[in-house]
Amino acid sequence: MATSTLRKTRSTGRPTLEAVARLAGVSTITASRALRGLGSVGPDYVQRVKAAAAELNYVTNPAARALASSRSDAVAVVIPSLSNAVFVDVLESIHTALRPRGYEILIGNSHYSRNAEEDLIRHYLASPPSGLIVTGFDRTESARRLIDASGVPCVHIMELEEAEGVHCVGFSQARAGEAVAEHLIARGCRHNAFVAAQLDSRMMQRGEGFRETLQRKGLYDPDLEVLTPSPSSIGLGCDLFRQLLQRRPDVDGIFFGNDDLAQGALFEARRQGIAIPERVAIVGFNDLAGAADCVPRLTTVRTPRAEVGRIASSLLLSMIGNEPVASPVVDLGFELVVRESA
Amino acid sequence: MATSTLRKTRSTGRPTLEAVARLAGVSTITASRALRGLGSVGPDYVQRVKAAAAELNYVTNPAARALASSRSDAVAVVIPSLSNAVFVDVLESIHTALRPRGYEILIGNSHYSRNAEEDLIRHYLASPPSGLIVTGFDRTESARRLIDASGVPCVHIMELEEAEGVHCVGFSQARAGEAVAEHLIARGCRHNAFVAAQLDSRMMQRGEGFRETLQRKGLYDPDLEVLTPSPSSIGLGCDLFRQLLQRRPDVDGIFFGNDDLAQGALFEARRQGIAIPERVAIVGFNDLAGAADCVPRLTTVRTPRAEVGRIASSLLLSMIGNEPVASPVVDLGFELVVRESA
DNA sequence: CTGAAAGCGCTTACAG
DNA sequence: CTGAAAGCGCTTACAG
Numbered sequence: 087m088a089t090s091t092l093r094k095t096r097s098t099g100r101p102t103l104e105a106v107a108r109l110a111g112v113s114t115i116t117a118s119r120a121l122r123g124l125g126s127v128g129p130d131y132v133q134r135v136k137a138a139a140a141e142l143n144y145v146t147n148p149a150a151r152a153l154a155s156s157r158s159d160a161v162a163v164v165i166p167s168l169s170n171a172v173f174v175d176v177l178e179s180i181h182t183a184l185r186p187r188g189y190e191i192l193i194g195n196s197h198y199s200r201n202a203e204e205d206l207i208r209h210y211l212a213s214p215p216s217g218l219i220v221t222g223f224d225r226t227e228s229a230r231r232l233i234d235a236s237g238v239p240c241v242h243i244m245e246l247e248e249a250e251g252v253h254c255v256g257f258s259q260a261r262a263g264e265a266v267a268e269h270l271i272a273r274g275c276r277h278n279a280f281v282a283a284q285l286d287s288r289m290m291q292r293g294e295g296f297r298e299t300l301q302r303k304g305l306y307d308p309d310l311e312v313l314t315p316s317p318s319s320i321g322l323g324c325d326l327f328r329q330l331l332q333r334r335p336d337v338d339g340i341f342f343g344n345d346d347l348a349q350g351a352l353f354e355a356r357r358q359g360i361a362i363p364e365r366v367a368i369v370g371f372n373d374l375a376g377a378a379d380c381v382p383r384l385t386t387v388r389t390p391r392a393e394v395g396r397i398a399s400s401l402l403l404s405m406i407g408n409e410p411v412a413s414p415v416v417d418l419g420f421e422l423v424v425r426e427s428a
Numbered sequence: 429m430a431t432s433t434l435r436k437t438r439s440t441g442r443p444t445l446e447a448v449a450r451l452a453g454v455s456t457i458t459a460s461r462a463l464r465g466l467g468s469v470g471p472d473y474v475q476r477v478k479a480a481a482a483e484l485n486y487v488t489n490p491a492a493r494a495l496a497s498s499r500s501d502a503v504a505v506v507i508p509s510l511s512n513a514v515f516v517d518v519l520e521s522i523h524t525a526l527r528p529r530g531y532e533i534l535i536g537n538s539h540y541s542r543n544a545e546e547d548l549i550r551h552y553l554a555s556p557p558s559g560l561i562v563t564g565f566d567r568t569e570s571a572r573r574l575i576d577a578s579g580v581p582c583v584h585i586m587e588l589e590e591a592e593g594v595h596c597v598g599f600s601q602a603r604a605g606e607a608v609a610e611h612l613i614a615r616g617c618r619h620n621a622f623v624a625a626q627l628d629s630r631m632m633q634r635g636e637g638f639r640e641t642l643q644r645k646g647l648y649d650p651d652l653e654v655l656t657p658s659p660s661s662i663g664l665g666c667d668l669f670r671q672l673l674q675r676r677p678d679v680d681g682i683f684f685g686n687d688d689l690a691q692g693a694l695f696e697a698r699r700q701g702i703a704i705p706e707r708v709a710i711v712g713f714n715d716l717a718g719a720a721d722c723v724p725r726l727t728t729v730r731t732p733r734a735e736v737g738r739i740a741s742s743l744l745l746s747m748i749g750n751e752p753v754a755s756p757v758v759d760l761g762f763e764l765v766v767r768e769s770a
Numbered sequence: 771c772t773g774a775a776a777g778c779g780c781t782t783a784c785a786g
Numbered sequence: 787c788t789g790a791a792a793g794c795g796c797t798t799a800c801a802g
Contacts (some may be wrong), residue, residue, distance in 0.1 A: 455789050455790080457788075457789060458787090461787095469787070469788080470787060473788085492794090494794090495795065495796080
């Protein structure tokens with residue numbers, strides 16, 4: 087009665103599809119199809135297989151599935167930062183849209199580095215995910231080629247670009263910058279500064295829109311552009327604001343490329359007794375948490391993070407499913423939220 | 429001369445280990461070992477194999493490797509939130525510690541849900557990662573069992589707990605709460621409130637430490653505990669502060685379980701002309717970005733997020749490598765940072 | 771609708 | 787130090 091364990095097994099001990107099939111009295115292929123809900127299986131069989139799987143506590147081995155089918159149910163999302171709440175918001179809504187559909191979300195953080203992003207993309211593409219979501223268009227040529235060559239459906243987020251075969255959902259960063267300039271000018275500000283950190287491509291596009299509008303109105307002063315590659319932060323906003331006002335006491339309007347910079351400026355202004363918006367009007371960007379509650383309440387540009395994630399996900403789903411896509415570029419717009427600071 | 433493609437292939441087209449081995453003139457096993465740096469391969473072979481791999485642009489198929497070896501080079505990290513900068517900081521330092529060692533970091537966000545966490549853990553354990561990092565100890569019994577049964581090395585972060593076979597790195601949330609109470613009392617505050625949101629177990633532990641210290645000094649007033657399960661935010665801090673002061677104008681010290689709550693209170697105080705810390709002393713928790721720059725600068729408890737990530741990673745590495753572990757529980761402490769608000 | 775065979779691309783366990 | 791065989795646990799492509 088001794089069970090003879092003849093062959094040394096490398097098995098993990100967890101139940102396999104074969105065990106499920108045996109218990110259900112069907113072939114493994116049928117079990118596989120039943121579990122995947124392929125339809126071409128008799129309903130009674132589906133019942134039996136599912137019951138067997140439940141009883142054995144069966145879980146598909148993703149590695150085996152990936153190897154056999156050369157596809158995975160993962161969607162890789164590459165963003166430049168997790169410290170920037172903007173991308174956390176986008177991630178959350180992608181998660182909400184894709185998890186219920188059975189996709190696993192792989193989060194890749196490039197830390198605003200083109201090389202790191204290329205490595206991440208190469209890594210993800212090593213076992214091709216079902217889909218790919220990447221941030222913007224500023225990447226290495228190799229990364230671009232990797233994506234193209236992979237054939238993996240890919241949608242670009244946060245920026246817009248019209249190009250053959252490119253799918254994107256976001257809004258025009260440049261036009262947002264223009265809107266801020268127009269608001270400041272309409273308020274009567276004559277000496278408008280642009281203060282930016284990180285200097286990623288989206289930040290620069292906002293700056294361009296801002297600058298071009300000022301130029302058109304004959305109000306552009308290059309000396310009023312304060313750019314630093316340091317990561318954006320509240321503390322940095324304090325410093326930059328102090329330095330700018332010291333150097334150019336005549337400045338009466340400032341567009342901060344990020345809300346945290348603007349909030350720092352608000353704190354520093356308070357500390358120095360500088361009246362906002364009376365002496366200097368301040369506009370932020372993104373409408374992050376706190377913008378509506380600070381003192382004075384921050385005028386800023388609300389960006390559609392959640393919508394970007396949601397729409398990008400459904401666009402990707404269509405592409406994965408080879409369904410027709412209404413439009414390869416989706417402009418979600420933005421909204422200038424005028425509160426107290428400008 | 430026509431190449432006869434006899435068998436229909438399902439191949440992905442990407443180069444395989446076999447191709448590398450052929451080009452290098454060795455067996456696939458030797459190529460595998462050379463690429464993995466197993467040592468038991470002649471140096472000349474290693475050279476040849478690596479050159480061949482480079483030439484073919486070979487990348488290991490992770491699914492095949494995982495299937496054959498029944499292990500993966502992934503480390504799964506389960507955190508309760510990405511919106512809370514605390515966990516982003518921890519994640520970053522885990523990333524910094526583990527990526528260079530060749531591990532892929534899988535980020536699981538439980539959204540403060542025990543059931544969601546259990547699902548995540550079950551999912552990750554379906555293809556066992558090399559290691560697991562989970563937040564705290566408040567989880568379902570099933571989740572606990574899954575982890576135990578998996579045999580996957582696991583370290584718990586952010587909280588401490590002495591228990592057989594449990595590895596953790598963090599600090600005592602309760603003692604941090606005690607430290608805040610002692611500071612407030614030493615300042616002369618007699619009516620000390622505890623204001624908390626989210627109400628996860630760590631938040632409650634801080635509250636307990638705070639409460640017990642007040643009780644010991646005969647200063648505890650249960651009416652001064654404001655608890656809400658809503659997610660923590662600056663806006664919520666404004667509301668809670670306003671309501672509390674309306675209901676209990678005698679309150680002269682408040683411990684906010686999170687910096688964002690405290691910052692909201694600072695804004696609201698400013699708006700209502702309430703002097704901080706003269707009329708009410710305010711203490712936050714975590715020392716997040718902005719705490720040092722707001723007005724008045726926030727007194728708070730600095731928590732060792734980066735260190736937690738770093739030490740947890742190295743502990744996990746030791747466990748994965750079956751190396752002896754100095755201590756299964758690592759207390760990294762905390763620091764009360766006294767600034768202007770209390 | 772169901773299944774036997776072959777294969778996905780690697781690594782383990784044995785030999786030598 | 788090197789390799790031939792077998793196997794990891796699924797799914798694809800053919801048949802029926």
